[in-house]
Amino acid sequence: MNSAEKNSVFSIAGIYGLRMLGLFLILPVFALYAEGLEGVTPTLIGLALGIYGFTMAMLQIPFGWLSDRIGRKPVIAAGLLIFAVGSVVAAMADTIWMVIIGRALQGSGAIAAAMMALLADLTREEVRTKAMATVGITIGMSFTVALIAGPLLSSWIGVDGIFWLTAVLALLSIAVLFKLVPDPEKLSTHRDVEAVPGEFGRILRNGQLLRLDVGIFILHGIIMSLFVALPFVLRDHLSIEAHDHPWVYLPVLLVAVGFMVPLIIMAEKKGKMKQVFLLSIGLIALACLMLALWHDSMISVIAALLLFFIAYNVLEATLPSLISRMAPIDAKGTAMGVYSTSQFFGAFIGGAVGGWCYGQFDVQGIFFSTALFALLWLFVAMGMQMPVMRSSVMAHVESDVDADTLESNILALAGVFEAKVVPEENTVFLRVDKKVYDADALNALLNPASQAAEG
Known part of the structure; x- marks a missing residue:
């Protein structure tokens, strides 16, 4: 990449990363915070966590198309402003329903497709894959940072303070957008990153792509459900105060990354993609089952979380790669649009179902149900045909x-x-x-x- 492209890519990745960080920061702390809100029920806790996924799934592709008509920056700026408003609503809320409205507004700032289109406008074809990988890495880092920073920030400024912070970050991102990101010379449709209306039928009839869409739906449903339960497990079953939760997640995440790398190398370089893929899904199911059976044991919980995050990191890295390789070469953007929509819907359903399961069956209900869905995914994935590595x-x-x-x-x-x-x-x-x-x-x-x- 030349200097102009590097400036564009890192600025866009920064905006995207800060926005996702704002969504993720409350994951490890919200369930405990929500206990003090008026009108709270377990189902509504889960709904508040996942509702952003519903509005994001509904609006991300339409916002991308709108950016083709009126420009990338106006759509992105409007989305960031909506996100900031949602953060303020959630920060000022004293009822669970106001938090749900705020989180829904956060998701309504659905700028993912417009951001990718802007990235494509500002990069040459031959470096675009590297540019998109940079953004993907930033999103992954945002999730990891959020698990550590969320509880720490909660102990310093409270969850309402986290919402205020995300509003400020969104407004700063608007400044970065107009000050540091260049204006594209022209707006173009980029089939490698944008959804094309005429291609949806072809993508939705592709059984192999649908298996991957089901997979990302279940994966993000599982992780959203788990974060309804995990804060209660750490506090109530293991007697770990909320401000100490990062010291559970941090070593687990560091070790998980260390195990992830050789598994990715084995999958990509040694031609063992399907074996590693199925193994990772199996580890997700095993981890959830361990949490269901032995969530009163510190050793079992740590072991289960380690297995889960090893598998989660591998799957988060391999699923987009498989989508890219399986999609028609001139419709990858449409395939990724359907994939992202499935991911966001999974977060929404996972939060809502996880909250309901917690209310009906306590944390065991969440862990057993997530194990069952992981086994369902394993069954679906067994029939998947791995693409030739080209x-x-x-x-x-x-x-x-x-x-x-x-x-x-x-x-x-x-x-x-x-x-x-x-x-x-x-x-x-x-x-x-x-x-x-x-x-x-x-x-x-x-x-x-x-x-x-x-x-």
């Missing part, structure tokens, strides 16, 4: 090319297995074997005039 490549083409002829010529190149030329977006999408693929040969095919001049 790399995605994009390149620039002129809008007046003969798409069919150029596609045929590209497919004749060594190492190219799929090609789709989209002249209206000035882009060619490819899947290649990097060991055989010759980028210079593709460049010669796409730029014959420059090659002739050099000759």
